[in-house]
Amino acid sequence: MKAERLEAISRAASSDSVLLTDEVSSGVCWHSTQHLEQPVAYDVVLPAGLHLAVGLATLKTSAGRQGEFTLPGMGLTAVYCAEDVQATTRLAAGPNRSCGLMLPTGDTQEDHVQQVIRRLREGPAMRATSSVPAAVLDRLCAPLDPWFQGHARAMALEARSLELMAVVWTWLNGEAAPVEPPSRHILHAHRARELLETQLAAPPSLARLARQVGVNVRTLTDVFRSQFGMSIASYVTRRRLQIARDHLLEGLSVSAAAHRVGYAPAHFSNAFQRQFGIRPQAFVRAMPTGACEMPDGANDA
Template sequence: MPADTADAAIRAVVEKAGLVETLETVPLRHGLLHQSAQVLDAPQQYSAPLPPGLHLSCGIARLRSAHPRLGDFRFDGLGLTAILYEDEPEPFETRIDKGPALSCGLYLTRAQLDDAAPEGLGDIAVRLAAGSRLRATDRPPATVVASLCRPVDPWFQGAARRLAMEARALELAAMTLNWLSLSAQPDSRPALQTRRAERAREILEANLADPPDLTRLAREVGVNVRSLTQAFRLTFDASIAAYVTRRRLETAHGLLVEGMGVAAAAGRVGYSPAHFSTAFLRHYGYRPTDLRPH
């Protein structure tokens, strides 16, 4: 597939999603990088197939997408997907909720995969072909996703801008490969350890605005602090503090999208307005006030 054809195919999908207004596409040596960042005033629901090839994408949005052969996924903020798409006759059915929708993606045609894909991208394709051809996670590294989805500074122009885009594409590929490699490692968690971590999560979810400290949480679960923190990290791939922060911000994000004010949403999840704005910007890459309807 020629570069202009690949560009047109990606643009057709993004246009159906209602995100073409800020779309930037850049043909690179190893695929087509595409980025968009805008705030949707209303939900977008669309049906679209993908062009055949390898699709890597990370983003920040509230969405759900399903394909009859490949499966489905849902994100309430951060998300990372890797899809090896063949000539599937059925399209993806997708709904994106109103609010910010930021994305950074890399598309390689089948010819690029066969002829010129660097080792890392080839490894990703091999892993997908050997198992599920659609993989998704709602727990990618937040700072990396926010950085990748942030528009490249216009100060970069010409060959320098293309080089910056190449770096961004490689970082997206590296994040995807690392995630797939980690998720392929055998699960060595004992069942009791997992149950304790899940019990701790239930307690935290019920008390996000005022979570118990580690000593109290460990006592309620029935273990010491060290055992609990180790079990939680192994089970959920995050520290207890990082998990609470992420879930607080995701909950507040949903409240803001529904129309609640920033101060009220911050208070609902246990933040002061000033600390909330700083944490929200660090996590999502944009300010809570950016969610106000235009």
């Protein structure tokens, strides 16, 4: 599978999509981030082979006889195509993050890959699930830590692709630990996240956010943590600092980046270090040496 095929799919999905692709031993590993102001619908050709992906998005994909699947905000998909297949996807507006592995026909001799393909051949060739823990999906969708360089980066990518394969294996073989059925309030958690994304510099109180969503505070905090693997406060802190980091990469000063996301400079420096393990001033000094991205890890307690 050539990375150019992935880039064509990304362009069809959205002109402001950011797609990173890397060759791994089994195929191509990719990571994509985007923010859509409006829903989009697009047609693409899925190349023959095995397609695995995890995403924090709301979408629906159909591909004729192959079947169709829907993700209600986050989930895991697996598709096997014996030949190139025309597919149509409808992607909801809002922030979307995803990563995946594309293994072309002819490069799928590994036993675990063949077993996944056999599972897909036994039932629908296109499948999706939202039962994977949110923390697992969030970790897989996070950018690769730029601390890994050269051969170490290649090893980390192989590890990421193997973890994705392990998640698919666990799902298709029914080996996952029992989980409670999705709450009827799951949509409230995603609505709360959407509202927070528009108010990160001055987030609403829990009481106000709960009123906006239409549930009580206890229900909202519980379902938000179950869906996204962290508290609402941790989510807001994490996203504000991620955005501030992006502003630093764009050339803003530390104080300007802090104000953009609603932080006083002194508090911002401490929070940035807790999130990324480095002071923002040191991060800015390190940028000319090739540091172009910081990890998304955070203290989610």
